[in-house]
C-alpha cells in the first residue's frame with residue numbers, strides 16, 4: 001500500500017459529522033486566538049522577568065502587573081489550545097495521530113511542561129512578594145517551560161506535514177521503532193515566526209494597559225506614559241524583526257511546493273506590513289492607537305493562521321490529501337448542541353466581563 005492510500009485508510013471510517021470546511025474555519029479562528037494568548041504569555045513573562053531584574057519603581061510595578069496577568073493569560077491560552085486540537089484531530093486525524101504516536105513520550109512531556117510552566121508562573125507572581133529577588137528566577141523557569149511546550153507542539157505539527165518521512169522514522173536503525181522517545185523534526189524559522197509576535201502583542205497590550213488605566217486617579221500619569229511608550233517601541237521593533245523572520249521561514253519551505261505563489265501567504269504578509277506601519281505611528285500617541293493596533297494585530301494573526309493552513313494544504317496536496325473530500329456523515333444533533341452551547345457560553349461570560357472591565361477602569365456607575 002502506498003503512502004497516499006495509507007493516508008486515506010487512516011481516516012475515520014464513519015467520516016466527519018459536519019462539513020469539513022466548517023471545522024477548518026473554526027480551526028483557523030481558534031488557532032489565531034490560541035496563539036494570541038500564547039504570545040501574551042511568552043511576551044508577558046519575558047518582559048516581567050526583564051523588568052523585575054532591571055529594578056526601579058516603574059519597572060517593578062509593570063513586572064508585577066505582567067506577572068499577574070500572565071497567570072490568567074496562560075489559563076486562557078491552554079483552554080484555547082483545546083479547540084484547535086479537537087478540530088485538527090477531526091479533519092487531519094491521520095497526520096496528527098501518527099505524529100503523536102511517533103513522538104508519544106514528547107506528547108506526554110508536553111503536558112508536564114505546561115503544568116510546570118503554570119506552577120512556576122504562579123510562584124513568580126505570588127511568592128516573590130515576600131522574597132523579591134529569589135522568586136524572579138521562577139519567572140525565568142516559567143518562560144523555559146512554556147517555550148519547551150511550544151517547541152514540542154511545533155515539532156508535532158511539523159512532523160504531521162511530512163508523511164513521506166514517516167516510514168524512515170518508524171524503521172530507523174533497520175528495526176521497527178515504536179518507543180516514541182524521539183522528536184524527529186523541528187523548524188527553528190517556523191517556531192521563531194510564532195514567537196517574535198509575543199513582543200509585538202505584549203507591546204500592544206502595554207499600550208492598552210496605559211489606555212485602560214488612564215481614567216483612574218490612583219494611577220500615576222508618568223508611569224502610564226512610560227508603559228505605553230515602551231510598549232509601542234517594543235512592538236515596533238519586534239514587528240521589524242518579524243518581517244525578517246518571515247522571509248527566513250519562507251526560504252526554508254521546499255521550493256517545489258511553489259508556496260511563494262500562494263495568495264494567502266501574501267495577504268498575510270501584507271497585513272503584517274500594515275501592522276508595522278501602524279506601530280510606527282503609534283509610538284507618539286500610544287493611548288490613541290491602542291485599540292486600532294490591537295484589532296489590526298488580531299487581523300494580522302488571522303492572516304498568519306490562514307497562511308499557515310494554506311501551507312499545510314500545500315504540503316498535504318502532494319499526497320493527494322484534501323479535507324474537502326473527507327466522507328461526511330452529518331449529525332445534526334451534536335452540531336446543534338455544539339453551536340447552542342457555544343452561543344450560550346458567549347452570552348454567559350459577556351456580562352461578568354463587562355462588569356469586570358468597568359470595575360477595573362473605575363467607570364462603573366450606579367444606575
Ligand code: HEM
Nearest residue numbers: 038078081082084085088114146149150153154157190194
Ligand atoms: C502553554 C504553552 C503553549 C505554547 C507555547 C504553545 C505554542 C504553540 C505554537 C507555537 C503553535 C504553532 C506550531 C506550529 O504550527 O509550528 C501551537 C499550535 C497548537 N497548539 Fe499550542 N502552545 C501551548 C499550549 C497548548 C496547549 C495546552 C494545547 C492543547 C490543549 C495546545 C494546542 C495546540 C494546537 C492544537 C496547535 C495547532 C496544531 C496544528 O494545527 O497542527 N497548545 N501552539
